[in-house]
Amino acid sequence: MAGAASGRVDAGHRRDDGLEHRRAARLAEATAKALREAGEAVVCASLAALDPAELKAFRTNLLIVSTTGEGEVPDPARPFLNRLRAADLNGTSFNLLALGDSRYASFCGGGQRVRAALLERGAREAADRQRADGEPTATWRDWLNGVAEIIGVRLGVVEAHKPDWSVTLTLVERERLDDPTQGNTREIWRLSFAPDETALDFRPGDLLLISPAEGDPPRCYSIGASSLIGEPRFDLTVSLHVWWDAEGQERLGLASNYLCRQLQPGAKIAAHLRRHPDFNPLEDPSRPMVLVATGAGIAPFPGFLVERAKQDNAGPVWLLFGNRCRNGGFFYRRQFEQWCEQRTLTRLDTAFSRDADDGHYIQDRLTEHGEELLRWLVEDRSALYTCGRVGAAGAAVEQSLHDIIARHGGRYGLKPDETLARWRAGGTLRFDVFG
Ligand SMILES: Cc1cc2nc3c(=O)[nH]c(=O)nc-3n(C[C@H](O)[C@H](O)[C@H](O)COP(=O)(O)OP(=O)(O)OC[C@H]3O[C@@H](n4cnc5c(N)ncnc54)[C@H](O)[C@@H]3O)c2cc1C
Known part of the structure; x- marks a missing residue:
């Protein structure tokens, strides 16, 4: 069984295309995970790395396909589509989820092209094709549950993504935002971190979870940047937390002190990225x-x-x-x-x-x-x-x-x-x- 995504992180694409590609890749991974947990043997691959003839080796194939430009498949998936036109896929079964945005005339055009080519080459569609409009998680969940029923797999709880994503970050810039010469200001810093991994999908309002020391519970900080625009950077605005203990001694918050006063450019930290879709644009x-x-x-x-x-x-x-x-x-x-x-x-x-x-x-x-x-x-x-x-x-x-x-x-x-x-x-x- 193959869960295949057309998506690949490619910073050169238009904004919404990039988002769709990442979603396709993320959902393909989540699909593979759900099926593996149900005891199935699964291969998860990008269409960019797949030969159409390989589809014949699997009991069924699950494809998640995004759309680019005027209803095309994304560039990395084009060779797959070209080879598909010459393949013999009689006896091959597939299920397709197309990702798109109904505000564009080419809504789900990429998925439609792949589906048409598969049918033309003799492949059989097991479950009806589904089209997800915008944020695809709910449609994906229904689609996957439907496919699982048809192929006789009992799925557990279907999760779209890991709740938290482990990331290693380097502090590349820090800047004090308040002006201490103005007297009674709160100390506030802007910190900009570069992730080691560039293929990350995050939006403004998502959260970075940072522990001030090993064993200390992580604190949340809102991300003021987007992986859809420019180089991936996690920009934070952190206020130094000041409090007074029972003896009236001034104390500094552990995580905010670490971020505002101790961490210097070039330092690497481990953190977690938590999606916060309710507070995304x-x-x-x-x-x-x-x-x-x-x-x-x-x-x-x-x-x-x-x-x-x-x-x-x-x-x-x-x-x-x-x-x-x-x-x-x-x-x-x-x-x-x-x-x-x-x-x-x-x-x-x-x-x-x-x-x-x-x-x-x-x-x-x-x-x-x-x-x-x-x-x-x-x-x-x-x-x-x-x-x-x-x-x-x-x-x-x-x-x-x-x-x-x-x-x-x-x-x-x-x-x-x-x-x-x-x-x-x-x-x-x-x-x-x-x-
Ligand atoms: C969803 C979310 C988003 C957030 N986004 C931001 C953001 O963008 N920017 C930002 O600046 N903050 C943000 N915060 C707040 C941030 O997560 C931290 O809570 C804040 O920085 C304080 O953490 P700290 O480790 O510095 O303080 P802590 O050391 O955790 O101290 C916090 C409080 O704990 C108590 N305390 C700590 N140590 C002791 C002790 N030894 N004995 C008794 N009491 C103690 C005190 O009451 C103190 O006031 C966000 C929080 C949430 C939940």
Whole structure:
């Protein structure tokens, strides 16, 4: 039995093609794992490394095929398709899952080409072909369960990927973001890590898990970069955690101290990559997003904008950022202002609570622009992402939204509690808050 993926990590492809290729490869591995765990002998290979004649040796073949350009198979799979046109596949059985994006006319075109060629050469399709639109995990799970039933294999729980991915990283850049000359600032650093392995698939909002020392439980840090754009880099924004013990002694958080003060460029660390799909940018790039951050909670959002800046049909993005002071506390200011000029960032509002000429908190800004915010969420189908500390970002933002709906929601027939619950459950509201 062969689980075959057309995917190969190839940084040269267009953004959505690269994502699809990685997904195909990831799902092929997960397919092979599920079948092996059910006691089957499985060979998992990229179509790039497969000769069509080899398909005859297996009881059945499972193919996961992505699409590139105008409905083509990805470049690495082309030789396979060419050889397929001359192969004799009578007596060969296959099942095909095509990955695609229905916003393109060529939806699942790559899979369709491979399927047509297989049928033409005499292969028999055991289970109906499936087409996955966008994030493919649910369709893949149904497809695999259906195939397993047909071929008489009892699968256990079908998992799309390992929960955490072990990575070795080198710190390539560190930069202090706050300005200590401004007095009472929190110490915040940007750290950029290069992974040893380049074939990694991660999005902004995914998490890096880092242990400060062997045996210490890992701490989570939000990733502000995307493997879809440029060289793979894990960009973190880390706030040095300061606390006071029972004797009133100032103590530093273990992991944040290690990252902010001890780790030097060139140092290698072991970490884990945890996927966090609920806090990734929307799959549909044309849908607007509202990003709300306080302090180090800005961490994932540069990555959101890096992705949007490269998307042809990118929708509006509104960033609301709050901190104590503008001077030394407006992190990534230059980049955000550039994204404003390029119209990647449609709107930018800030609140600096300790500045004499401001004195506002993020919740004040939300309330001030409540009517407009509600219009984005209801009429424009925006998703609102909030990241930061539990109190400042979590509870405060939720309370503001409650008040905004109570004040302006009547025109849409919205009631605060049930609307917030529905928005949370449906992904309109996404919170990533930490203590
Ligand atoms: C999903 C998620 C995403 C996150 N993203 C980010 C991010 O992008 N950036 C960021 O800066 N942070 C982020 N965090 C927070 C981060 O994971 C850590 O919690 C934070 O850096 C503090 O860890 P630390 O090891 O420095 O502190 P710790 O050493 O773990 O100290 C934390 C607390 O533990 C207690 N404590 C520790 N040692 C002792 C002791 N010996 N005795 C008694 N009490 C003790 C104290 O109350 C202290 O305040 C995120 C958290 C989550 C859950």
